[in-house]
Amino acid sequence: MTSISKASPLRWTYLIFVWAIILFVLVPLATTIWVAFFSNKILSFPPEGYTGTWFVQAWSLEAFRSGFFLSFQVAISASVLALCLGVPAALAIGRYKFRGREFINTVLMSPLMIPAIVAGSAIYLFYIELQIWSDVQFASTVYGLTLAHALIAIPWVLRLLVASLAGLDPAIEEASLSLGATRLTTFFRITLPLIPGITAGVLFGFIASFGDLEKSLLLVGPGRITLPIAMLNYLEYRTDPTIMAVATIQVLIIAIALIISDRYVRLGRTF
Structure with a gap:
């Protein structure tokens, strides 16, 4: 009884701390959604009433419409490209031991550790040097922006795929090979369908690209x-x-992507 009573204050402190963190994360999101329905023309509390016209107003603005479509296009393309690069890298890192394995893994995961503005500046300067050397323009192009966003997505794809491969029994693939299937057939018909992290990896790559600001600022180009x-430009002049x-x-888009991702890979066990 003494040990339980001594542990109780610590347990309550821990629970309060955990709930404080959860509220710290959720309250700004809930407030954002709440304020989106205010009828006030200038952001202020308390609300004068509620309306949904601001969503119509947002869609009627060309900047938001074109920005949404470009972000969606780049995010889809970048996540698919990251998947094409991440699958073979995850198979090599997760299944084989070779010299330089840890170094390659560190390089592929490095975009998570480098500040985004630094990475964006480095990519921009690299594109400029590449254009001088080869006369091929990457800076200020959609495909150049997509390649840069693929770098953001690769670490998420790699991490989720390596985690998924760790839970895949190699005996299943060995059984396929022993029954006469080629390695390529085994990969496409056995390994690939059994890796749930593929869907989650694509969605996480999409999320990382869709919300990126720093690299896009430097690489998006005029027009x-x-x-x-x-959103940043709008905030400079308006506060409605x-x-x-x-x-x-x-x-909501990011939340839906996270919910779908969690259906395939338990994110709480992966991160």
């Missing part, structure tokens, strides 16, 4: 705009709930 840049409506849509 184009992504959704985060459109339209920006909250756009943020609400962005939050």
